[in-house]
Amino acid sequence: MKIKNIILTLALLSLGLSTESAFAQSSQGSNSRNSQQITENILLKPDALIDGEYVTLGDIFSGIDPQQADIAVAHAPQPGKQVVLDYRWLYGIAQRHNVTWRPRTTADQVVVTRASQTITIDEIRDAVEIALIDHGIRQPFTVDLSSENFQIHLPVDALNDVTVSGIEVNSRTQRFVASVTTGEQTAQQRTYRISGKYYPLSTVPVLVEPVSRGHIIRPDQVEYRDFRTERVPSNAIRDINDVIGKEVIRPTNPNEPMMFRDLTSPILVRRGSLVIIRLVTANMSLTARGKALENGSKGDVIRVINQTSNKTIQVEVVAENEVRALPAMSQ
Template sequence: MLVRSLSLAIALLAAASAAALGQTRDDAIATPVLRANVTVSGDLVRIGDVIDNAGPSAGIAIYRAPDLGMTGTLPVDRVLTALRAHQVIGVDTRDLREISVTRLARTLEGKDIELAVARALERRNGLGDAANLGLTFDRDAGDVRLDAANSGALHPASVRYDARNGRFDVTLEISNDGGAAPVKLRFAGTVIETVEAAVLARGVERNEVLKASDVVIERRPKAEVGNDAARRDRAVGMQARRQLRAGQALRLADLAKPDLVQRDQSVTLTYQAAGLYLTIRGKALESGTEGDVVNVLNLQSKRTISGVVTGRGQVSITVATPRLPDTSDATSAIGAAPVAVAAANANTPVSPKAE
């Protein structure tokens, strides 16, 4: 009985050992399978990149990877030849004729590089905000591709700027996830500070009033415009003090309020006081905008009088006396005929005379 039990135990142990050994052998000889699409992050393509179940040969390099961010193709027969050279055989090709290999990369766009350089120069040696800096690079700052491991932010490692000639030399640094040395990118060129300026779309003559279609917005060098650059909303509706050419950036000194009264223009003279309002036609002897004092010829009396421009074609006459005006004041101020004054006074109520 004891012998039978011992024999049964030995048989069970042997069966278990055989099953474990068979499983190990199956794992060891699992069929390598070719991949149709391969993605690598380094500059080499390894056996473990192109096939599954590569085993101990996975780390062996067999090809150089495509350029950063690029995709290439490999014929399957060439791949199999490279694998056989390293004793990798029996590969399941899944009837593929070629495989594609893509190298991962990080792309830095030119606009991001320009912004990083502008931020490095911001407020340095008298420069303004980064948004107002115009950069010209010695070499094209186009898109730059880096190894995918370089995932850090762009940081200025060194910055040099010469305010005398506007030259800059900036080195940007990008850290590496793998612990390798940071990548450094160097850019040189010139920088100027710009401002938004109202620019003439056409030439205008002296005293011409600017319309909305006459003015556009452009960025111009601050040194060209100066500190009195006119904004578009301040330029439209204003009058040119002098002849201005197309493409010229407008300054506040170039503009004035539009003349509401033109020389030799027919105007309305008004005189108003308590209980009295007189109007008469006149001829402006000079131009003026709102608030200007101009000389006007009274067409009825042929006298020259002064008044303040109050509106388009409107001139108000005032007297230099603080007391309430009477008929003689009005007549003297506006030079009106007595009949006009009498007409105004006819509207003033008269108390009955006591008997």
């Protein structure tokens, strides 16, 4: 009888222990699932674009308590720059602020980019050109800066302007060093030193399209362009009127300075051709027919035979097969 009671007591104790163990495991599993569920609700933002001076918890994590979102956890990078927050740093921040997040892999990270306004190299060049003019450099000229990829990034709330607060010019070498200032007279004022060189320009006529040898250049085929003076040959044509109406004897590449040797005045009157002779004075206007005794371009003085009087006279070529008799020469 005592043995049966002992066996029964042991059985009841064993049943109680099993039930308690099962309850403990069930409770632990429930807590683990709840913790996992909480962690899954808070997600890492792989990229963060920020405007201000600080990185906040809300920039890094989504799904956190709204009251924690504005807590600053790091200084932001400089405007236009980036910084990478790795998994170790992120986990440390999460623990420090009781954020239920843990990294899943060592690749977890956040790339933080600071938004900015950009002042381009062209805007800087324009400001430098104005400063050079104020310094006394005569126009036209062009400016080359030492770094053509240089940019200035400003905070999004900064005054977007650029001025040259100082410039040092060597007129012999045509080099300069400029102090470029942004956000002048504000708390965000910054000054940058940039060097470069200016080049005086010469304006010369160029062809805008290919013109073959023997063709006459039309007004729509030529225009003015600026070139660095050092690159323009000394015998280059400077006046567009010395190009229009001229005959090409040596083809020239478009958009390049032209030489006098490349062009010639076209022959408007050829030897042996019939021409119209005009004599115009204040009191009369006469025309006659004649025969050219020599070739002539516009403005040339040539000899022709007046077929009416059969006399040889000197005339000025004014157009194709048309000449002008000067009163003194006609007499």
